[in-house]
Amino acid sequence: MxxxxxxxxxxxxxxxxxxxxxxxxxxxxxxxxxxxxxxxxxxxxxxxxxxxxxxxxKLKLFVPYIDEFCEILPKLKEDSAVRPATKICMFLAKSNHRKNGIELSKDQEHNIIENLVDRLIQDEKVAAKVYAMKALFVFGKKYDWIYEELKSIISQDAFEHSAAYQACARNILKKI
Known part of the structure; x- marks a missing residue:
């Protein structure tokens, strides 16, 4: 390998x-x-x-590694690792929300949500921020406080970013 x-x-x-x-x-x-x-x-x-x-x-293959993934998330610094890790968070959020999907523990959800919020407010590349927004939107269906946080963050910095970021932000704000 x-x-x-x-x-x-x-x-x-x-x-x-x-x-x-x-x-x-x-x-x-x-x-x-x-x-x-x-x-x-x-x-x-x-x-x-x-x-x-x-x-x-095959997200289900990743299930035994989710706890370890949650531990490593805040330690990731390189943009080229942050983007795929944030996308994996989005996959997990979407699966967690579906029936017959992967069921995350409360601790796993908390760790992932905390990391996604951090990615959104930190100086990250646009792709990681967009995946973080999308994942947080899904988690917001379960935790309503996330929408207020997401709305606040997106509204404050949407115009500092690219057109792609702004389009995603507008789309999520409409859905909230």
Whole structure:
């Protein structure tokens, strides 16, 4: 697994190859996750790129690792790891909201929500902020206080960001 990750690139085909290989066995997946969650590992960002694709295709495989994921979330600093991690949060939020989806514990929800709010107010790239907004919107269906917080944050800084961010912000504000 290490060699596959080490030789991978940011190209979609390369990330898909690694994610498919990871989904072939528990050992491969465990190694991918171990590398992704080791922020000092030279390939931790590359591993997160492929982990995002694993979670997009087969989120249930990620369930045993959610607690560890919640621990690592606030420690992520590199934009290239923050974006896929925030997207994974969005996948978890959407699944948690659906019947027959993944059921997060209260602690897991709290940790993810706290991290998403932090990402939204910190100086992050637009993509991470958009995924954070979308995930928080879903969590807001369960926790109504989130909508007030989200409304406040989005209203304050929407015009400081790109057109893509503004479009997403407008869309979420309409739904709230």
């Amino acid at each position: 290490f060699t596959k990750i080490d030789q991978s690139t940011a190209h979609k085909k390369s990330r898909v190859t690694v994610s498919n290989f990871a989904m072939k066995s528990e050992e491969n997946l465990a190694e991918l996750i171990s590398i992704a969650f080791d922020i000092s590992h030279k390939n931790h960002v590359k591993a997160f790129w492929s982990l995002e694709l694993v979670c997009d295709k």
